[in-house]
Amino acid sequence: MPNATDPTHPAPASAPEPAADNGVDGRPETAEQARALQDRLRPLVVTTGPGPADVRRVAGLDVAYAEDSDRLAAAVVVLDPDTLQVLERSVVLGHARFPYVPGLFAFRELPSLVEALDGLSVPPDLLVCDGQGLAHPRRFGLACHLGVHTGIPSIGVGKTAFVGTYDTPPPHRGAASDLVLDGDVVGAVLRTQDNVKPVFVSVGHGLDLAAACRHVLALSPHFRLPETTRQADTACRAALAQATAAGLARDAVRSD
DNA sequence: GCGACAG
DNA sequence: ATCTTGTCGC
16 A cells, blocks of 8 residues: 655644544545545546436535634525525534645535535535536546535536646637546636636536536626625625624623 | 645 | 735726
């Protein structure tokens, strides 16, 4: 098992000595275990097909972090894909479960996002995640992980590139270019607005790239980011702000 | 060997 | 991710 030369081995906050190779069957505790889990789940990803026949509930997912600690707020906001009106919101407070390591991002947010998803009255038909899907070193970004974990079709929408090379797409809304990694098209660089920086769309699970782009465009009639992402971002930030304010107020009373 | 590196 | 108000421009 030669793997003692990994420079990015993060040794999570409270990493106990891995006397045995546990963790792969639960929450991984080391970067090595996390990567092994990704490699094990990767074959379960479905990257073809049009996706759900009729999407009635589209969910946007996002997480906001407190500046200091590892406290966080994870939000899932469900929208009607036709009217883009909010149907339901679910937000949970929690803490980061893993240090931020490029490529292992999902292990940080997934537990809290799943908790938020469990708080919904009705499971959504499609997930729009803040981050990459197949556009990942091991083709298993957050969107893939959430899709496989929940069984719900998912799409990854990143604000910046993570992996791959691409040509700048034409400046008009709807224009796209391939995001290529090792000869594979792992995503699309998509313009959601005229003359606005493109977003990075990749398949998460349960549909193909064309379908993913179609959904992202439909969800972004006025702004660069899909309305799902915008709503989720607003929701988790608000929750974190209120939690912080409540915490400060409580501390103030204590010191009185 | 030296950077780069989703959020 | 987070630090961060007003401001220039369409």
